[in-house]
Amino acid sequence: MVTIYDIAERANVSAMTVSRVINNTGKISEKTRARVKRVMEEMNYVPNQNARSLVLQETRTLFLLITDITNPFYTTLARGAEDAAIHNGYRLLFGNSDESLDKESEYVQTILSTRVDGVLVAPAGDPSLPHLEKLRQHKVPFVLLDREVPGIECDLVLGDSKEGCRKLVEHLIERGHRKIAMINGSSSVSSARLRLQGFMEALKLNDMPFDLADIHEASFGPRSDLSGIEAWLDGMPELPSAIVAGNNVLALEVLSVLRKRGLAVPDQLSLVCFDDFGPYAEYDPFITVVAQQAYQFGYLGMQLLIERIRKREQAGPWKKIVLPAELVVRRSVADIRGTPT
Amino acid sequence: MVTIYDIAERANVSAMTVSRVINNTGKISEKTRARVKRVMEEMNYVPNQNARSLVLQETRTLFLLITDITNPFYTTLARGAEDAAIHNGYRLLFGNSDESLDKESEYVQTILSTRVDGVLVAPAGDPSLPHLEKLRQHKVPFVLLDREVPGIECDLVLGDSKEGCRKLVEHLIERGHRKIAMINGSSSVSSARLRLQGFMEALKLNDMPFDLADIHEASFGPRSDLSGIEAWLDGMPELPSAIVAGNNVLALEVLSVLRKRGLAVPDQLSLVCFDDFGPYAEYDPFITVVAQQAYQFGYLGMQLLIERIRKREQAGPWKKIVLPAELVVRRSVADIRGTPT
DNA sequence: GTTTAAAATGTTATCGGTAACTCTAACCTA
DNA sequence: TAGGTTAGAGTTACCGATAACATTTTAAAC
Structure with missing residues (x-):
């Protein structure tokens, strides 16, 4: 060389x-x-960037750790983060934790040992806490995306999960749905908890009963094994008229099971979900969603991160950005007002 | 520290x-x-990995450069590459060139200056040649994925584009289609060229006429501006009965335009494409595709790369893996045999 | 109780850069 | 013309690790 x-x-x-x-x-x-x-x-x-980093004690490189590289929400977010990074003269590297704590831990190790200047993290869940504490301990600036982690204070970019989910449920109620079920991500993920809260609050506000069997806790990450969903549906005394999915991946999984059972959406069962489908949004059955501003998650998060890096100690109090989630009505919900169940 | x-x-x-x-x-x-x-x-x-890399002259880190992080083909490929890398004790970092030569050039610079041990590249197109020559010049081992670049000899993992596209066209012909159009990626991309060849050969073999106006050259990357497709359709004296899209992104763009015009698939127009849709494959209109083994592209490519790195100079002749593409018949093609045009 | 080999640990140089300081002319200035 | 500036370089030390060689300690052998 x-x-x-x-x-x-x-x-x-x-x-x-x-x-x-x-x-x-x-x-x-x-x-x-x-x-x-x-x-x-x-x-x-x-x-030689390694030699340079060694003496300068900075790498001009940032890192984005996402949990599901196959989910359009995260890839769109990645595009936003990338644009903001390049715009500010930083390189951006990506990592994919696959919703796995082990992989996340590996990436944190990489992040620490390569001495990147900062990290954007979509944490796998609450048990990510030790990973984040490790970053903090080593003074690596980081911003959390999409998910909060109890026990750590930091800059955040979140979606309005509770309100968003309430919108979904209220949309269903307006159209006459009275038995609504929900499939959700792991309760160790803050956004899943908030979405469940939004779901429950909407039911309560409308004096609707709530049956624990109507809630199914699955995972936000893609799974090949859908038997959990099958069992859940089988276990319900009667099928709901509508299902709320905690994210887009879950909606697809439900859709797949419904199709297998010959249940048409929305004719026999309505389906809505959190998060949009990127370029696939326009596909049938045109799922009604609460769409998040995925690109903004990445772009704004990156801006927060770079500001932290620039100002270091004097960067002031932690910032929390909550992005609104917008209801996009398509055609996956039947209007069953006046229809006998 | x-x-x-x-x-x-x-x-x-x-x-x-x-x-x-x-x-x-x-x-x-x-x-x-x-x-x-x-x-x-x-x-x-x-x-401190930088200090270590400096003296060891190796980083135990590999790089994957893809052209479209929002395309399920590439994200699935990325998963395969990641698995193979971790399996062999390497770290993997990702980069997204967005089908842009400039971004690709930036990433090549990053790759060279961070002294990663090897690279998996899905090149933006033939003009990527100087970038690859730069890698070669600096003795960075690399494997090309999905696209060949004339002028450079190296390990390759390709899909059988020509044969795959021929299958698509023959499937259409079998079902009675006689006026078939094609929308394709840039002709500076090898896979696009081969897909066009497959298209033309299938027409010729079946004694079908070929009109240059039936071919539209667009881009494999996502675009917000669909006016090119609009103009293309407007420019044809009569609408084809079927359209072949050179990849999944193009199929979606065509679909979007058709929907806007109130043209139903497959009732009024049939649509098939190269590449599958990952988790969205099961959506209506259940597009008939030629599916590639995306995961294998990444996994096998990574294996080739690691072998090159291990054996260095004594690694023998360049290897070329061609993965078959499989026709997956869904419901986006109408059977119009016997129907007057 | 030496001798000797092996085991355990230390010293020095180096990887490829940059910060901080030093040096040397040329150029001003009174 | 002596003294002070300044532009345009060069020297040296260091960033944090490891390779190669050097040294000391330990334990076995006679």
């Missing part, structure tokens, strides 16, 4: 002069600058 | 001894090993 010393030798200057040319620091005569630059091109010089 | 020197001091040994404990090299008495380990835990030591 070509180093600044090789360049220095060929250009008849010291290594320091080469370094100055690269970084545009100090005073260099135009003549030597041109000569050094020419030699660098000739020799195809590429600076 | 805690360094091995801090550890060394507290444990009353030399830095070298600490290094030996970390790497399990050399001979260390059990007593000191235990003591050093305890101190490392106490002080929350994390090795």
